[in-house]
Amino acid sequence: MAKRQVIIGMLGTQLDAGTGPGRWEKWRPTVAIAMYEDFLVDRFELVVDERRYNALADCVAQDIAQASPQTVVRRHDMHLADAWDFEAVYATLHDFLRAYDFQPEDEDYYVHITTGTHVVQICWFLLTESRHFPGRLLQTSPPRKQGGGDAGTYSVIDLDLSRYDAIAQRFAQQQLEDRALLKSGIATRNPAFNRMIEQIETVATRSKAPMLFMGPTGAGKSQLAKRVFDLKKTKHQLPGRFVEVNCATLRGDGAMSTLFGHVKGAYTGAVSDRAGLLRSAHQGLLFLDEIGELGLDEQAMLLRALEEKRFFPAGGDREVESDFQLIAGTNRDLQDAVVEGRFREDLLARLNLWTYRLPGLAERMEDIEPNLEFELERWSRDQRQRVTFNKEARARYLAFAMSPEARWAGNFRDLGASVMRMATLATAGRIQLDVVDEEIGRLRRQWRTGLPASPLDGLLQHPDALDPFDRVQLEAVVAVCRRSRSLSAAGRELFAASRTQRASTNDADRLRKYLARFGLDWASIRSIELSGAM
Known part of the structure; x- marks a missing residue:
């Protein structure tokens, strides 16, 4: 047995209007639906504001009965205070559909999108595409010549994309291209990595929530974050910039200022206002690499900026706004950092919605x-x-x-x-x-x-004889020396804060004397570094 044909449609307060015998010469879309010989309507669910358009609804219902006696018209009173208020219209139509007793096994449903405001039509489309309305769209069009009582034409639009092979293939091809973009065009063969990329592509396209990339240094976290930005940019989802910062390089007042900006005079050296990276990333993507290195104060401010899109610059008493998307990277176990009190549990909960581990x-x-x-x-x-x-x-x-x-x-x-x-x-x-x-x-x-397990291995005959305090300090000094081009450059980095408080400075000599206390010199440190790189 054929299913019953059911139409849901808004009364067209302008298009459906008309009185007297002459109304039959005019194209009225709601009445015209009942006049198609090859499209028989069993029931018409007519949505109308009864308080304002009751008389017009009576006339339309009578005309439908005259044109198609077998069509049952059921009226639904719906008052829209403002038919152009998208949020209110969507909510009202959504509630209507939730309350409706759909019987898809016995009935085929169509929503008539010719009548109603453009906002109403858009909402019908969205509700149908999201399957809140289990049917298809019905579009009617007037005849080429008015005045002959012609019903015009109609077309049915099915938004189930799986029914359209060409469209499905186009979407599948686009997905492949998007995933290739995330992989930098590299034809990777690792199944687990490819599955991860597939999900990242889906999440990046559909979600604005933060993402957390975990993995060892050099696993490609920064490059993947940039590719996510490129993908969202091609889809016009992010008009702003890609902003990247390594949190391991942020310390003290500089950390707060770099991220959140500062106002003039916030601290010594703040000679002018600074916007900060969060504001620079407005409507863009902010990648915070090694987020586990952030201080607890910065973590608290970052959490508020994520949740409210507002924060105070350092030294400021006025909030600023920045609507950015966040990707965080880390080579640490942040859960362990939470247990140790070095990372905020509430911030981790905010970041942990989409977490991916990049394999080495x-x-x-x-x-x-x-x-x-x-x-x-x-x-x-x-x-x-x-x-x-x-x-x-x-x-x-x-x-x-x-x-x-x-x-x-x-x-x-x-x-x-x-x-x-x-x-x-x-x-x-x-x-x-x-x-x-x-x-x-x-x-x-x-x-x-490799490089020695400790920077001191290969330099000192008995490194274990050092007190832990001296060992930690000396390891940090040697690490700076190894990455610096000269003794003076290393000295400038190591004594950057205290050197501003002295009338005359000789950073190289100061560093040379410190190393001499442990029987070390610049040449011995650099010789170990160079031999490790050969």
């Missing part, structure tokens, strides 16, 4: 080959010089790179640096066996010895 390169051995090609292409593009492997050299490098011997302690940073070295040393644009063998030896030494 050693956990994605099958992805080394496509990433090798990607890094080589990137170097060639940046240097505008084409470089390739010869067949034997490529095979030898991959055999080592994918073997248990390869640790990839620095993850993709190690791989990128390795490719850069080989490409730089390539002869006539070809990476030969000798270059690969030299690079493999370099990586073996790097991973076998």
